[in-house]
Amino acid sequence: MSAVVLGIDLGTSAVKVSAIDKQGNVVAQASAKYALQQPHPGYSEQDPEDWVTQTTQAIRELLQQSEVTADQIEGLSYSGQMHGLVLLDDAANVLRPAILWNDTRTTPQCRKLESQFGDDFIKITGNRPLEGFTLPKLLWVKENEPNIWKRARTFLLPKDYLRYRMTGKLAMDRSDATGTVLLDITTSQWSETLCNQLDIPLTLCPPLIESTTYVGHINQTYAQLSGLSVNTKVFGGAADNAAGAVGAGILSSDKALVSIGTSGVVLKYEDNAQTDYRGVLQYERHAFPGKYYSMGVTLAAGYSLNWFKQTFAPDEDFGTVVASAEQSTIGANGLLFAPYIVGERAPYADATIRGSFIGVDGSHQRADFVRAVLEGIIFSFEDLIKLYQHNGAEFKTIVSIGGGAKSALWLQIQADIFNCKVVSLKNEQGPGMGAAMIAATGLGWFKTLADCAQTFVHYGKAYYPVTAHVAQYQEMYRLYQQIYVQTQPITAGLLEQRKQH
Numbered sequence: 001m002s003a004v005v006l007g008i009d010l011g012t013s014a015v016k017v018s019a020i021d022k023q024g025n026v027v028a029q030a031s032a033k034y035a036l037q038q039p040h041p042g043y044s045e046q047d048p049e050d051w052v053t054q055t056t057q058a059i060r061e062l063l064q065q066s067e068v069t070a071d072q073i074e075g076l077s078y079s080g081q082m083h084g085l086v087l088l089d090d091a092a093n094v095l096r097p098a099i100l101w102n103d104t105r106t107t108p109q110c111r112k113l114e115s116q117f118g119d120d121f122i123k124i125t126g127n128r129p130l131e132g133f134t135l136p137k138l139l140w141v142k143e144n145e146p147n148i149w150k151r152a153r154t155f156l157l158p159k160d161y162l163r164y165r166m167t168g169k170l171a172m173d174r175s176d177a178t179g180t181v182l183l184d185i186t187t188s189q190w191s192e193t194l195c196n197q198l199d200i201p202l203t204l205c206p207p208l209i210e211s212t213t214y215v216g217h218i219n220q221t222y223a224q225l226s227g228l229s230v231n232t233k234v235f236g237g238a239a240d241n242a243a244g245a246v247g248a249g250i251l252s253s254d255k256a257l258v259s260i261g262t263s264g265v266v267l268k269y270e271d272n273a274q275t276d277y278r279g280v281l282q283y284e285r286h287a288f289p290g291k292y293y294s295m296g297v298t299l300a301a302g303y304s305l306n307w308f309k310q311t312f313a314p315d316e317d318f319g320t321v322v323a324s325a326e327q328s329t330i331g332a333n334g335l336l337f338a339p340y341i342v343g344e345r346a347p348y349a350d351a352t353i354r355g356s357f358i359g360v361d362g363s364h365q366r367a368d369f370v371r372a373v374l375e376g377i378i379f380s381f382e383d384l385i386k387l388y389q390h391n392g393a394e395f396k397t398i399v400s401i402g403g404g405a406k407s408a409l410w411l412q413i414q415a416d417i418f419n420c421k422v423v424s425l426k427n428e429q430g431p432g433m434g435a436a437m438i439a440a441t442g443l444g445w446f447k448t449l450a451d452c453a454q455t456f457v458h459y460g461k462a463y464y465p466v467t468a469h470v471a472q473y474q475e476m477y478r479l480y481q482q483i484y485v486q487t488q489p490i491t492a493g494l495l496e497q498r499k500q501h
């Protein structure tokens with residue numbers, strides 16, 4: 001077998017490692033899961049050591065169970081869950097569990113940032129201060145854990161920590177760094193204004209690199225642990241949504257990306273940082289040098305289905321649970337689900353909203369609830385598609401990736417609710433493919449990521465909207481749109497009750 005690259009996708013539920021050859025074929029894959037800790041409502045943490053041990057296990061399994069040998073792996077790179085705060089001391093030891101993107105404890109810090117900086121915050125960072133981003137997490141630790149803050153010497157994002165453990169080099173790539181909201185989006189450097197005014201030492205911010213920057217080789221220690229070769233070259237990598245967009249070939253603004261991982265994302269390629277979504281959508285540096293993307297995030301997309309399965313069908317696999325929705329109807333026999341089960345980020349930035357089933361009837365069966373969950377998640381994406389359309393976007397194709405794209409039924413529901421052609425990838429691992437493309441381009445197999453996309457991106461089946469379904473879903477969506485406003489005070493009140501008792 002000839003040369004391959006590894007794409008390592010460090011997701012929220014699992015790490016997925018893919019070996020890809022020079023023609024863009026996936027020749028081997030392995031994955032390993034890890035847990036999410038939610039010690040209090042709104043908290044979401046992971047142990048960075050789990051990312052390292054599970055990545056090592058997945059790599060070992062890939063080497064043992066496929067014909068790929070360590071010598072064939074010329075390079076590797078990463079796609080990583082965004083925003084998670086990994087704080088390190090002066091010996092690069094982890095100081096506390098990582099605080100993740102879907103942790104919403106930082107509302108007071110966000111309100112303070114808003115009152116201190118007003119609209120300047122969006123001008124500097126391209127984003128509103130929202131709970132999930134890294135800067136409010138840094139401020140939370142500073143205020144609530146002063147002893148840990150005193151010992152902090154640097155911070156990293158999840159995949160940067162993994163890269164550090166594999167190479168011994170500390171760095172953060174710019175596509176992920178924008179998601180800290182401590183980066184100046186115009187200069188692509190750490191914002192001295194924010195650091196100075198918030199009393200955050202600039203020295204806490206790690207060196208910045210590009211996605212395709214060569215960082216180093218696999219170090220001796222990690223080679224011994226994993227079975228990888230010390231000759232394998234390591235490249236920067238990207239935020240999972242940037243990597244997903246690369247892996248899905250989103251190189252123009254007429255294609256949108258929809259991702260159903262733990263989170264849900266609707267993403268648009270942006271040529272420059274000029275478009276103003278007033279902070280309702282996120283604005284991020286892309287993995288393509290000098291390019292950007294905007295996106296809206298549903299905090300609990302795949303996570304809502306995961307919650308439903310764990311709670312009501314723990315012994316069934318995802319495929320079986322999702323397929324059971326075929327027994328229900330379009331509109332789930334008149335049942336609606338709003339996926340706000342850990343709060344929401346876009347279009348409603350609200351840490352206190354919670355989810356709901358609306359219209360529960362004595363005749364409803366489990367299949368209706370499953371169908372309502374699948375449809376409710378896509379209605380939450382439709383909110384974001386509509387927002388883009390109001391800003392002038394015209395999408396001809398939607399490329400759907402992530403674990404949710406494994407289901408043909410769910411892809412058809414997307415086409416019917418979006419009223420747009422939806423295509424999947426031959427291999428649903430968009431972020432992992434994007435990470436492999438970053439390594440392939442960094443190695444010089446291709447001149448640019450766009451050149452690499454010509455060879456590596458393979459689209460699978462296309463799903464077209466069915467006119468009769470579209471009409472029914474438009475009716476349901478009109479009702480869905482009322483849920484946020486109508487349920488907000490009730491669910492926020494319930495959350496308050498829960499916190500008090």
Ligand SMILES: Nc1ncnc2c1ncn2[C@@H]1O[C@H](COP(=O)(O)OP(=O)(O)O)[C@@H](O)[C@H]1O
Nearest residue numbers: 011012013014261262302305318319403404407
């Ligand atoms: N067979 C399936 N059909 C539909 N959805 C699935 C299937 N398997 C997994 N999923 C969904 O995909 C999610 C995981 O997607 P993934 O992209 O791996 O997430 P992450 O990158 O956050 O770890 C699960 O939470 C689940 O909702």
Ligand SMILES: O=C(CO)[C@@H](O)[C@H](O)COP(=O)(O)O
Nearest residue numbers: 011012081082101261262263
């Ligand atoms: O917070 C965001 C993006 O802003 C999330 O999209 C995370 O990046 C996690 O991604 P998945 O694990 O769901 O892929």
